Amino acid sequence: MTQQPETEMTDTSRSTGAGGREDETAPSPAAAAAARTAEERPAAALGFNARRVTLERLNAYYGGNHAVADVSLEFPPNEVTAIIGPSGCGKSTLVRCINRMHEEIPGARADGRVLLDELDVYDQAVDVVAVRRAIGMVFQKPNPFPTMSIFDNVAAGSRLAGLRGGNLHDRVERTLRGAGLWDEVKDRLDEPGIGLSGGQQQRLCIARTLAVEPEVILMDEPCSALDPVATLRIEELIAELRRRYTIVIVTHNMQQAGRVADTTAFMLSGELVEHDATDKIFTNPADERTEDYVSGKFG
């Protein structure tokens, strides 16, 4: 989706120190990325099922509009990959191709390959519902099921996935803990999900996504509707989730990419310009266009 100006303003306010509390001490994207790299890396062998996603010459179209052009890219398990680039460069389209949501739009089509480990998710024999279960998605605006309680929003995810066995309450508790929300909602599970704050609603949506037991989580600007404190909370959660999942995050906010992403991919006009370690992208990119973008010359 094309970004609204408010999104950019939110991001700018974060980076310039005009808006958020933490801005005064906010490190540069490169410094944040370097600090993150120094952290202990999670073992991919924890027993969780994070999987590698590989794009091979992916193209996506809306009628005659070639929105994603020949992109090859790998998203390793237990890593966070950020996708950055100016509005309209194809970031959302690219992630929507990964779990086959792109094809739901009338007139839209894609070609090339998307692999989940070895599985070609576009293979005719592959069930699209199973693809979307394995590859969950969190959207810009928190969208809890409006008529459902906090409990049922999460339970619905489990039911949707046909997960039985064990106690449903335990399962919901475990999932809400996993989304960093349990302590805030444990005494009000029967209240409507939409009564929560924006940041809590987004964590509820993340819980609903986790309840399906995915292997990959796609996040499309998950913090753009949130204030700086709620944003930071989601970023901490992403750092936790990385231990268990493959994470792809579209973000307009370069500081956010610096804080959360192992690697960053820069897109321009549908093409992948460059993909590298996040601190490299922000300090010493290979391509002049990346340099111009990360230094704020356009975008």
Ligand code: ADP
């Ligand atoms: P980004 O996420 O980087 O802002 P998008 O993937 O939303 O970029 O858009 C890439 C291109 O595809 C743009 O030219 C945009 O106008 C077009 N596009 C996006 N969504 C649709 C849609 N639903 N129908 C037609 N064109 C679309």
